Amino acid sequence: MSVQTTVLNLPEEEHVHPGNRACAGCGLGLIYRTVLKALGDNTILVVPPSCLTVLQGLYPVAATKLPCLNVTFASTAAAATGVVAALRARKKEGITVAAFAGDGGTSDIGIQALSGACERRDDFIYICYDNEDYMNTGVQRSGTTPKGVLTTTTPFTGKAQASKNVPAIVAAHGIDYVATASAAYPLDLYDKIKKALPHKGVRYIHVHTPCPAGWGFDPRYSVKIGQLAVVSGMYDLYEIENGIKRLTGASQKLLKKDRSPVKDYLAMQVRFRSFSEEDAKYLQAETEAKWEAYRTQFSED
Amino acid sequence: MHIIESGNTAAAHGVKLARAQVIAAYPITPQTPLTEKLSEFVAAGELDAQYIPVESEHSALGVCIAASSAGARAFTGTSANGLLYMHEQIHWAAGARLPIVMCVVNRGVGAPWTIWNDHQDSMSQRDTGWIQLYACDHQQIIDTVIQAFRLAETVNIPVMVCYDGYILSHTYMPFDIPTAEKVDAFLPPYAPDDALDPGKPCNLNTVTMPDTRQDVDGNTAPGYMDIRHSLHADLRTAVEEVVAIDREFRNLFGRGGNPLVESYCCDDAEVVAISLGSLSYQLRTVVDALRKEGLKVGSAGLRLYRPFPDQAIIELLSGIRRVVVFEKAISYGNQGPLYADLKSALYRQTTRPEVENYILGLGGRGIQTEELTSILRDACQGPGVENDAPRFIGIRI
Numbered sequence: 001m002s003v004q005t006t007v008l009n010l011p012e013e014e015h016v017h018p019g020n021r022a023c024a025g026c027g028l029g030l031i032y033r034t035v036l037k038a039l040g041d042n043t044i045l046v047v048p049p050s051c052l053t054v055l056q057g058l059y060p061v062a063a064t065k066l067p068c069l070n071v072t073f074a075s076t077a078a079a080a081t082g083v084v085a086a087l088r089a090r091k092k093e094g095i096t097v098a099a100f101a102g103d104g105g106t107s108d109i110g111i112q113a114l115s116g117a118c119e120r121r122d123d124f125i126y127i128c129y130d131n132e133d134y135m136n137t138g139v140q141r142s143g144t145t146p147k148g149v150l151t152t153t154t155p156f157t158g159k160a161q162a163s164k165n166v167p168a169i170v171a172a173h174g175i176d177y178v179a180t181a182s183a184a185y186p187l188d189l190y191d192k193i194k195k196a197l198p199h200k201g202v203r204y205i206h207v208h209t210p211c212p213a214g215w216g217f218d219p220r221y222s223v224k225i226g227q228l229a230v231v232s233g234m235y236d237l238y239e240i241e242n243g244i245k246r247l248t249g250a251s252q253k254l255l256k257k258d259r260s261p262v263k264d265y266l267a268m269q270v271r272f273r274s275f276s277e278e279d280a281k282y283l284q285a286e287t288e289a290k291w292e293a294y295r296t297q298f299s300e301d
Numbered sequence: 302m303h304i305i306e307s308g309n310t311a312a313a314h315g316v317k318l319a320r321a322q323v324i325a326a327y328p329i330t331p332q333t334p335l336t337e338k339l340s341e342f343v344a345a346g347e348l349d350a351q352y353i354p355v356e357s358e359h360s361a362l363g364v365c366i367a368a369s370s371a372g373a374r375a376f377t378g379t380s381a382n383g384l385l386y387m388h389e390q391i392h393w394a395a396g397a398r399l400p401i402v403m404c405v406v407n408r409g410v411g412a413p414w415t416i417w418n419d420h421q422d423s424m425s426q427r428d429t430g431w432i433q434l435y436a437c438d439h440q441q442i443i444d445t446v447i448q449a450f451r452l453a454e455t456v457n458i459p460v461m462v463c464y465d466g467y468i469l470s471h472t473y474m475p476f477d478i479p480t481a482e483k484v485d486a487f488l489p490p491y492a493p494d495d496a497l498d499p500g501k502p503c504n505l506n507t508v509t510m511p512d513t514r515q516d517v518d519g520n521t522a523p524g525y526m527d528i529r530h531s532l533h534a535d536l537r538t539a540v541e542e543v544v545a546i547d548r549e550f551r552n553l554f555g556r557g558g559n560p561l562v563e564s565y566c567c568d569d570a571e572v573v574a575i576s577l578g579s580l581s582y583q584l585r586t587v588v589d590a591l592r593k594e595g596l597k598v599g600s601a602g603l604r605l606y607r608p609f610p611d612q613a614i615i616e617l618l619s620g621i622r623r624v625v626v627f628e629k630a631i632s633y634g635n636q637g638p639l640y641a642d643l644k645s646a647l648y649r650q651t652t653r654p655e656v657e658n659y660i661l662g663l664g665g666r667g668i669q670t671e672e673l674t675s676i677l678r679d680a681c682q683g684p685g686v687e688n689d690a691p692r693f694i695g696i697r698i
Contacts, residue, residue, distance in 0.1 A: 042499045046367065053508055060514060060522035062504035067497045069370050070506040072389050075363030078355060082323065082367025082375075083497060085351035089322035089373045095499060113363065116356030 020063035025219025027183035027209035038193035050102040077117040097124040107143035118173035121201035131211040179239035184226025216270020228265040308469035313338035315446025321376040325364035329383040331466035358383040362390035369399040372496025378404035395430030400453030409664040417665020424630035561610035570599035611646035661694040
C-alpha cells in the first residue's frame, strides 16, 4: 500500500461526539470513529436502520458531527445516489457521500439498490460493517452469517448454509475499488478509505465487525477476536483496485508465516458452541486449502 | 404554444418547465413514454437535470427522497405495481416532509396482471400523507404538474399528480405549453434552508421517541406523534394553498378556477354524478344527453382528493337530492373509497343527499356511456337504492 498510516500520524480530530449508544466493546464504534476520521468533515452520511442508527442517538441528540440522512432499509445505495445527484444538480463540488450499512442491509435487503448503483457507477463510498447477523433486531441470521453459527433464527444446530461473499459479488460489477477490512485493524481500514476516496463510481469497503452481544464474548476481547479471525486465515484483508487483487496488512504477512489455529477463534465465542471437533477440523482444512491457493495466486507479493 | 400530443408528453413538458433537477424512474406501462420523454429532454440538453435510470421503483423514490433532502427539486413517475413497490418510501417521503412530485399514471393492480386503467393504485396510497391531485385532460396534466411543484414546496408535502392510463396518457389532444418565462415567474427555484450540508450538520429522520425529549441545550423537541400530527394539520391547511395557487396560476396563465371540485351543470341540479379523473368528463356527455330529456342532472369531478376537500363537497352537494358516486376503485369487502369519504363529509349536515355507489372500469373494463346514462336517468326518476352496497357496472359473468 502506498500510504501507511500509524498511530503517530493518524489525525487527532474526532467526528464522533464523546458518548454514544453503542454497546460496550462494539466493533462498529471502532469502525465508525476510524472511517469518519478518514472521510473528513466535508462528508454526508447515508444510513439505513441498523445498529448505527442506535449508535448515532435518539432525536434530538446525535453522536455524529457529520450530516446524516437516515433512510429505509432497502434504499441505502439509492439514497446515496440521490444525494450525489442533488449535489451535482446544485453544482456543489468536493463533498464526499458515504453510505454506511450493516451486513443485512447490504447482503440481503439492500443488495438490489447496491448492485444498481455499482452498475450505474454512481459516485460514493459504501461501507458495510459486517457483524454477521441482524444484531439490532436481536441476532437473527443474515446472508453473511457463517455456516454453523447459532443465531436466534438458527437455534440448536446453527446456520445450515455458508455465508454470501459480498465483496466478490460487488467486485463482479467491475467497480474501481473493493476492499475488506477489520475493526481490529483500524489503521488498515483508515488507509483503505483514503485510497478509495479519489476513485470514481461506487467504492466498496467490507469491514469485519466483532459483536460481543451477538457473538457471545466478553466485551474486552473485541479486538482480540477480530485479530484471531484474520491471523487464523479465516477472514482476509485485501483490496481489489482496478481489477487487481492483493492481500494487505496482517493477511499479507500470513503468506510468509504460520496462521493461528481456527479453533482458537471458535473457542472464544458462544455462537460456535454447536461446532463439533469434526466441524472445527473441516473449517481448518477449508482454510488450509484457501491459503494454499493464495500462495500461488499472490506469490509475487 | 399549442401542440397536439399525448398526456404523458404533456406531463413531461410540465416537469421540464418546472426545471426538475433530479429525475429518477423505472419503466412501467403506461408511464414509460413520460420518462422516455424526460430522458430525451435531458440527453438533448433541453432540461438541465440529473436523470437516474434506477433499478426499481423503490430506488426511484429512494433517489428522490435523498435528492430532495439534499436540496434538489425531484420528480418521479410510475403506475400500478410500481407505485405499490414504492409504498414504504411513499410514507417516508411524506413523514420527512419532502416536496417531491410524482405522476401516477393510473393503472389497475395485479393479480391477475392488468395493464389497463383504474384508480386502485393511487387509492391504495390515499393514507400516506401525500397530496393527491387528479387531472381530467391533457391541459390539466401539464398545468397540474407545474402547480404541484409550487404546492409541494409551499407546504413541504409531496404531491401525486394522477391521470388515467391510456385514456389520457396515450391519447393525443391539443394543449398549450406555457412559456418558460411565465413558469419561472410562477415557480421560483427550489431553495430550502435545511438541505443536507456539511456546513450545517444535522441527523435527519433518526429514531424519535413516543414522547417529547430535550436537546442538549434544554429545548423540548417533538416526539413522533407531534411530528405526525403536524403533517395532518399542514395537510388540512394545504386545501387553502391549493386554492391560492390556482388563483395565482389563473391570473398568470388564464386557466383553472376549480382546483378542488370541478362541477358541470350542478347549479340547478337535483342529481349529481361524482367521480375522479377523465370519467368526470365522460359523464358530462351523459349530462348533456339527459338535460335534453329535461332531467336536472350535473357532473362533478374531484381535482383534489387528499387532503379531502370536505367543505367544497358540502357546499356543492348540500341542496342536491341524490348523489351518484362512480368509482374505478374499491375498498374490498366494503365500499368505494370516495363514496365512504363523501358520506362521512355529509354526515353532520342536517339536510343531506341520498348517496349511491357504483364501481366500474376495473382493469380497463369498458365504460359504456349508455350504461351511465341509464343509471343517472334512474337516479333522476327512480326511488333510489336501498342500501350502501356498491353496485358493479358492466359485470359480464
